Structures are given as C-alpha cells and as structure tokens.
Amino acid sequence: MRPIATGTLAAPASTNAEPTAVPLPAIANAAWALQFDASNFELPVGAPLLLRSVRSTGVLGDKEVLFNNIVVDMYDGRATGVLNVNWKEKLKFTGNFATNRMKLTELMQVFSKEVTVNGRMEGNFNFAGEAATVGNLFIKPQVDGSFFIRDGLLSNID
Numbered sequence: 001m002r003p004i005a006t007g008t009l010a011a012p013a014s015t016n017a018e019p020t021a022v023p024l025p026a027i028a029n030a031a032w033a034l035q036f037d038a039s040n041f042e043l044p045v046g047a048p049l050l051l052r053s054v055r056s057t058g059v060l061g062d063k064e065v066l067f068n069n070i071v072v073d074m075y076d077g078r079a080t081g082v083l084n085v086n087w088k089e090k091l092k093f094t095g096n097f098a099t100n101r102m103k104l105t106e107l108m109q110v111f112s113k114e115v116t117v118n119g120r121m122e123g124n125f126n127f128a129g130e131a132a133t134v135g136n137l138f139i140k141p142q143v144d145g146s147f148f149i150r151d152g153l154l155s156n157i158d
Helices: 104-111
Strands: 004-010 032-042 050-060 066-074 079-088 090-103 116-131 142-155
Touching: 032 066, 090 104, 104 116, 104 142
Parallel strands: none
Antiparallel strands: 004 032, 032 050, 050 066, 066 079, 079 090, 090 116, 116 142
C-alpha cells in the first residue's frame, strides 16, 4: 500500500511564527509543536508492521523529539503510547505503549511464519534502543512487558 501521511510543524504558541515545514537540522535551539497523521502506513524501519492509522502530537526540541500522545489503529486493535527520540550523543529512543484487542493472526506473520497465534492481545510494553544511524535504530531494540491473549491458541512453539 502507498502510505498517506500529513503533518504540521508549528512554532510554540508564545511566538508569532507561522507553521512551517523545516528540515530537522535547521530548527536547533527552538521548541516546535508537532502533529502527525497517517493512514495505511508501513513502518519504514524495523518490523514491516502495517498501521491502519496513526495519530500523534509531540514537541521537537534542540536535540530530541517527544511524541506524548500516540494512537495507532492496527490489526483490528489499538496501541497507545509515548516515544522519545534524542540525538544528544548517540541516536537513542525510549518509550512505552499499551495494546488493546490486537488481532494476532496477521501480526505474528510479520515476525514468524512458523509460529501460529490466534486471538487478541492486550498488554503493556517498555522499549528502548540506540544506534549510530536511523537505519540501524530498530535492529536490536529492547522490549520488556507483559501481555495476555484472549480467546487464543498458540501452535508450533517448542
């Protein structure tokens, strides 16, 4: 599917600046309000998860961005959370999310063709990672959390 994304980048309400689209390196030493909306969007890095819709607001600072209200509709369920990315020394990210009623049959196919999981997942997760480049940021993320599967079945797990 072709991603459709829109967004705004605006100066804080305390200034009189008009909303503008500016490349990240050009907005050092300022705080900017962010809004991001996308539909039928596949993650560009990491696991190729298909996101039906993404809505988020956040703040872009000198060397970090905080998305403090992320709502993602995916796999007939919803994930909500926060994400902080900073590039003060290395490129790092941290965050957390909660899932609600996420259908696992198609979701698990992204990660493994051998393991079969049916049912709906609910859970809470923390995640973090770091890398020298954006392309390598999600190669070895650390994810920790708890979840449960309703009306589910696990197959091919040894």
